[in-house]
Amino acid sequence: MAEVTALLVKQLRERTGAGMMECKKALDSTSGDLEKAIDELRKRGAASADKKASRSALQGSVGTLIAGDTAVIVEINCESDFVARTDDFQTLVANVASQVAASNPADVAALSALPYAGDPSVTVLEAVKQKIAKLGENMVIARFARLTSSGSTAFGSYIHAGSQLGVLLEVQAATAAGAAHPEVQELVKDLAMQVAAADPKFVRREEVGADVLERERAIARDRAKNENKPEKIWDRIIDGRIEKFYEEVCLLEQPFIKENSLSITELVKQKSAKVGEALTVVRFVRFKVGETAVAGAAE
Numbered sequence: 001m002a003e004v005t006a007l008l009v010k011q012l013r014e015r016t017g018a019g020m021m022e023c024k025k026a027l028d029s030t031s032g033d034l035e036k037a038i039d040e041l042r043k044r045g046a047a048s049a050d051k052k053a054s055r056s057a058l059q060g061s062v063g064t065l066i067a068g069d070t071a072v073i074v075e076i077n078c079e080s081d082f083v084a085r086t087d088d089f090q091t092l093v094a095n096v097a098s099q100v101a102a103s104n105p106a107d108v109a110a111l112s113a114l115p116y117a118g119d120p121s122v123t124v125l126e127a128v129k130q131k132i133a134k135l136g137e138n139m140v141i142a143r144f145a146r147l148t149s150s151g152s153t154a155f156g157s158y159i160h161a162g163s164q165l166g167v168l169l170e171v172q173a174a175t176a177a178g179a180a181h182p183e184v185q186e187l188v189k190d191l192a193m194q195v196a197a198a199d200p201k202f203v204r205r206e207e208v209g210a211d212v213l214e215r216e217r218a219i220a221r222d223r224a225k226n227e228n229k230p231e232k233i234w235d236r237i238i239d240g241r242i243e244k245f246y247e248e249v250c251l252l253e254q255p256f257i258k259e260n261s262l263s264i265t266e267l268v269k270q271k272s273a274k275v276g277e278a279l280t281v282v283r284f285v286r287f288k289v290g291e292t293a294v295a296g297a298a299e
Contacts, residue, residue, distance in 0.1 A: 004032050016041050017088065017134050041133075059084050060142070060289045062166030063093035064157040065101055071155040072100045073168045074144040075287045076128075079137040084163065084289075091118065092131050092139075093163075099124060100144050108141050142292050145285045151176040153282070156188025158196050167192040169284040171268075174277035183274045187267070193257065194264065195284045200251040203281050208250070216245050252281065 004027045012023040012034060018041050030036035060077035061084045074097045078084050095118040096111070105111035116127035124141070132139050147155065147170060156169045169192040173179040194200075202208055220241040224234045247253045256262045262270075264281075272279045 004028055008032060008034065012037055012041070017130075019134070058290050060139075061085075061089060061093050061163040062159065062287045062289060063090075063097045063163065064159060064166050064168055065094075065097040066155045066157055066168075067101050069149050069151065069153070070101050071147045071149075071157070071168050071170070072097045072144065073157070073166055073285050073287055074100060075142040075166075075289060075292075077140045077142050077289065078135075081162070083135050083137045086135065088131060088135060089139075090163070092127070095127075096124065096141060096144075100146050104146060108143065111141065111144070143287065145287075147283070147285070149282075152179050154179040154184045154188045156185075156190075156192040158189065158192035160196055164289045165196055165287070167195045167284060167286050169195060170282040172280040172282050173275070178275050178277045178279070181275045183271050184279065187271045187279070190256075190258065190267075191251070191264070191281065192284070194254065195251065195286050197257050198251075198254050199286065200254060200284075201249040203250065203283060204252050205246045205250050208246070213242070216242060251284065 004024065008027060009020060009023045012018070012027060013020060015034075016023070016038055018026075022041060023037070026037040026040040027034075030040055058077065059079060059081050060075060062073065062075045064074075065072045074093060076089070076093050076096060078089060083089055095116065099105075099114060099117045100111060102117070103111070103114055105114060112123065112125040112128075114124050116122050116124045118127060122130070128139050128141065145168065147168060149155070149170060149172075152173050152175055154171045154173065156167075156171070158167045158169075160166070169188055171179075171184060171188050171191070173181070173184060178184060217238055220238040221234060223241075224237045225231075229237055247255075252263070252265045252268070254264050256264055256267050259267075268279055268281060
């Protein structure tokens, strides 16, 4: 039986990240065998994670990664903002984003079964459970999105302070040189910030569904009626309010947050003229922590 020394405890802590007392207990129960103690901690970590899996995970962090023609956004939830800000948790978010970029999993279940980028000897799910055991809170991989493009596309990202809100955005240029132009790189960053601040639901008005428009028209009609507006001008009032609705929910219709006199459509036109080729906003993804209700550990 090996003596359980302070140095042995320190080695186990460095290799596993577990607490000092947990490491001491694991070494005592395995007669000082370091490798067996690591296995013991992993087993205990999995058991602790199972106990915590029923607790609500409403905090967390959003992370983004842009690597060549691939862009990723991921949300991982935990129980407190304190844990979300720790280096351990932020490393988990970064590693999972890297995993999504490299492996292109179909969904969270497929992602969870992959070897973990930070330690290929465990799966992503096992890595999450290890973090649960170490940090003492339930954690859940809530969702992710992975965008790929041609060489003539520029991606932009924005993470709001505290990592509670993140955005990916894609702009298509005519050429790879155009996509790499400094004006386009500035544009995608500004537009990602715009999406974070103004929360549009669509890129352009053509994407708004007929059912959504019908609902807005019905609301506008009832409002005009309740305001005792003359019925003969209802259609004009409704049209005006639908235009206002487009301005609120469509990115290209919104006023630019850095210069309210300029619409996003006008901003894109200005940038196109400077670059010398047409630029098109293709899509965006916006994640805010807690928007999705996910129970239990990543499964």
